[in-house]
Amino acid sequence: MTRSNHHPLTTDYRLALTLALLLTWSQSAFAQQPPRPNETPRAVTLSLTEYNRLIDLASRPPQGALVAPVAAVLASANLRVRVERDTARGVFAIAGDALRPGVSRVSLLSGATLIDANAGGRPLPLIADGAAHTALIPGPGPFSLSLEWGAPLQYKPGRASFVLPVPQAGTARATFDLPGDQADVHLSSGLITGRTILDGRTIIEATLDPGSSTEVWWSMRDSAPTAAARELRALADVMTLVTIGDSDVRMVALIDVSVVQGELRTAGVRLPAGYEVTGVQGSSLENSEPVDGGLILTVGNPAARNHQFLVSLERPHDGGSFSVDTGFVSVRDVQRERGEVAIEGVGTLELTVDEREPMHRIDVRELNQALQSLARLPVLTAFRYQRSAATAPALALDVKRFADAGVLAAIADRAVATTLVTSEGRALTEVVLTIQNRAQPFLKVTLPPGASMVSVDVAGQPAKPVQGTDGTRVPLLRPGFRPTGSYQVSFVYLHAGTPFAKKGDIEMTLPKMDLPVGIVEWELFAPERYSMRTIGGNVMDLNVLDRLVSRASTGHGIPGGVAGGVAGGTPAAPLPPRQARIVVTVSVDGPARLMTGRVVDDSGAVLPGVTIEVASMAGVRTVITDGNGTFAVSDVLPGPVTVMATLSGFQSARSSFTADERARRIEIALPVSTILGEMLTVAAESPRVDVQSTQRVVATPPSQNVVDLQRKATGVLPVRIDVPRAGTSHQFIKPLVVDQETMVKLRYKRR
Numbered sequence: 001m002t003r004s005n006h007h008p009l010t011t012d013y014r015l016a017l018t019l020a021l022l023l024t025w026s027q028s029a030f031a032q033q034p035p036r037p038n039e040t041p042r043a044v045t046l047s048l049t050e051y052n053r054l055i056d057l058a059s060r061p062p063q064g065a066l067v068a069p070v071a072a073v074l075a076s077a078n079l080r081v082r083v084e085r086d087t088a089r090g091v092f093a094i095a096g097d098a099l100r101p102g103v104s105r106v107s108l109l110s111g112a113t114l115i116d117a118n119a120g121g122r123p124l125p126l127i128a129d130g131a132a133h134t135a136l137i138p139g140p141g142p143f144s145l146s147l148e149w150g151a152p153l154q155y156k157p158g159r160a161s162f163v164l165p166v167p168q169a170g171t172a173r174a175t176f177d178l179p180g181d182q183a184d185v186h187l188s189s190g191l192i193t194g195r196t197i198l199d200g201r202t203i204i205e206a207t208l209d210p211g212s213s214t215e216v217w218w219s220m221r222d223s224a225p226t227a228a229a230r231e232l233r234a235l236a237d238v239m240t241l242v243t244i245g246d247s248d249v250r251m252v253a254l255i256d257v258s259v260v261q262g263e264l265r266t267a268g269v270r271l272p273a274g275y276e277v278t279g280v281q282g283s284s285l286e287n288s289e290p291v292d293g294g295l296i297l298t299v300g301n302p303a304a305r306n307h308q309f310l311v312s313l314e315r316p317h318d319g320g321s322f323s324v325d326t327g328f329v330s331v332r333d334v335q336r337e338r339g340e341v342a343i344e345g346v347g348t349l350e351l352t353v354d355e356r357e358p359m360h361r362i363d364v365r366e367l368n369q370a371l372q373s374l375a376r377l378p379v380l381t382a383f384r385y386q387r388s389a390a391t392a393p394a395l396a397l398d399v400k401r402f403a404d405a406g407v408l409a410a411i412a413d414r415a416v417a418t419t420l421v422t423s424e425g426r427a428l429t430e431v432v433l434t435i436q437n438r439a440q441p442f443l444k445v446t447l448p449p450g451a452s453m454v455s456v457d458v459a460g461q462p463a464k465p466v467q468g469t470d471g472t473r474v475p476l477l478r479p480g481f482r483p484t485g486s487y488q489v490s491f492v493y494l495h496a497g498t499p500f501a502k503k504g505d506i507e508m509t510l511p512k513m514d515l516p517v518g519i520v521e522w523e524l525f526a527p528e529r530y531s532m533r534t535i536g537g538n539v540m541d542l543n544v545l546d547r548l549v550s551r552a553s554t555g556h557g558i559p560g561g562v563a564g565g566v567a568g569g570t571p572a573a574p575l576p577p578r579q580a581r582i583v584v585t586v587s588v589d590g591p592a593r594l595m596t597g598r599v600v601d602d603s604g605a606v607l608p609g610v611t612i613e614v615a616s617m618a619g620v621r622t623v624i625t626d627g628n629g630t631f632a633v634s635d636v637l638p639g640p641v642t643v644m645a646t647l648s649g650f651q652s653a654r655s656s657f658t659a660d661e662r663a664r665r666i667e668i669a670l671p672v673s674t675i676l677g678e679m680l681t682v683a684a685e686s687p688r689v690d691v692q693s694t695q696r697v698v699a700t701p702p703s704q705n706v707v708d709l710q711r712k713a714t715g716v717l718p719v720r721i722d723v724p725r726a727g728t729s730h731q732f733i734k735p736l737v738v739d740q741e742t743m744v745k746l747r748y749k750r751r
Helices: 011-032 047-058 369-374 544-554 703-715
Strands: 072-084 085-109 112-117 126-129 132-152 154-157 159-166 171-179 190-200 203-208 213-219 233-244 248-261 268-270 276-281 283-289 292-299 307-316 321-325 336-345 347-356 360-362 379-386 394-401 410-421 427-437 444-448 452-460 467-469 472-476 486-494 503-510 517-527 529-537 583-587 593-600 611-616 620-626 630-634 637-647 655-658 727-737 742-750
Touching: 011 154, 072 132, 072 159, 085 159, 112 276, 126 583, 132 159, 233 369, 233 394, 248 321, 248 369, 276 283, 276 292, 283 655, 292 307, 321 611, 336 347, 336 369, 336 394, 347 379, 369 472, 410 503, 427 503, 427 703, 452 472, 503 517, 517 529, 517 703, 529 727, 544 727, 593 611, 620 630, 655 703
Parallel strands: 072 171, 233 336, 410 517
Antiparallel strands: 072 085, 085 132, 112 132, 126 132, 154 159, 159 213, 171 203, 190 203, 233 248, 248 307, 268 292, 276 307, 283 292, 321 394, 336 379, 347 394, 360 379, 410 427, 427 486, 444 472, 452 486, 467 472, 503 742, 517 727, 529 742, 583 593, 593 630, 611 620, 611 637, 637 655
């Protein structure tokens, strides 16, 4: 191929001309001459621009079919509306074009009520998505739809109106046929293009704004027909919650009005005597006005069939025990009114209700769900009624309030402490508490001076303590969160002390905690090259107690000032008898159904914190004695009654009897537990035991707690300490620790 350097014509023209000449020449050559096999091929001369143009055209991919950007379009919408009496009805004539093959979804109207829809005389398939209507149109091709629409008229003083939905079409035109001589027809959007009065009716032509809802309104004239007023018929349900407070009685009435016929524009509400209105609410409420003995509630949408109102009332009382006759909220001029009443109370009280017609007592579980959701306290009693013209619902309430009794927020049944002492005088202590918690969020721990918290576990999960100026606070779990019973709380702290000398005295202290502990068991593990003996403190050495119990069981006397002495060398008192007990005196007043009691020990001292469980026909009630050792249980029904008393350090005991109209007195003996019964008598303070003995106490071998703490110190705790691997174990015990430190003083000597 040779290149031509002459100036070319335009690219498209040269290319077309060359191809035409080649085609003409080849056809004439092949038609006139027979093929000659030995003829030399001839060359075709093209410019470089023409050649590149041909290559570019040959390399272009074929173009696919074009797809319309939208499924369908609405070209026009023409609407004719006729108003008769209290309704407006019309027909939409919609023309459009489906641009894609297959079935397409075409949005038509939103917020409209369609009566009928067809396409070319056939039913039109529609999809209702909330308030929007969508048609299924096959395509491609033009389509024509006919939609029949209707809406109620809205009446306000001096005018009538209706809302017209407009399709999203290219153009939207409407013709309105209104009754009477209407000269002041208005549109919220759009333009009125024509007005004609014919045969007592007004014809309005308008161009509308596509895709928006247009409100059409006009003045009410004498010539315009008005809708006949229908008699109002309504039903009312009144759900009332009565709350007995410390100084007032609060009433909340949930009123539900259902309109059966007509329109509810105002509702009259009767209020019970003696109450003051504190609030009126309602989704359809427009205004409320007080009248003599009640309220007038004006609604904003009279055409609605259901209305709800919430009326809040209150009345004061003198506090304490009182009696009151109370009526209830009711609705005037309704065909039928029924209701339910729930009564709840704040604090500890006994409620007696004089039941009157038409009130009937029901189970609180039968209450309406809406009324149950209003209650914030346990419902004491419930009633149901249906109001009659002769008798209004009312109740006579007799409230007897009891004084609040002290309740322990949390208690530790047991505390197990394990201390590892090194030769350098450092002490690593782990305290494990078995806690029953009701409402206490934190455990306040006051560590010994110079001690620091290392780790905290709550119910088997690690926790982070909070450091305060007055101590360390350990988070607790409360009922309803996770635990349903007792659980363990443990913490480990490190105390840097004075290094051991050849001999001397050492004082060890457990932290003070802000909850009562039933019994503290303390094991102190010292290095093996030191021998130790107890010389003081407020704990009891288990080894010494074992010797005392052994001597007492064999009948030998206990010399004063040695192992059986108290601090200071005073001779020890005789061991307490095994029949030590707690006496519970109970009186049951039959008519009042009230059980009271007092818990004391043999010495006459009161015992607070005793758990009293009373099981009767009314169920199981549990109370705890207050600071005076007294308790009270109300609503004890006649019949079999079982009373059980429980206190840490004593064996639980129970007594059963039959309650009747007679007052009675019973006694329940709680023997001291097996361990404590051989060691001490519970009194106002814990006894102190001094063991200044010339004889060395033989230490017991370490328990599993020591082994576990040794492992934890070497592999788990974030602290480095050379714990003793071999040594002697000293065990101590202290019952009933309440907000005080547990302390022991030891005298040591290097072996």
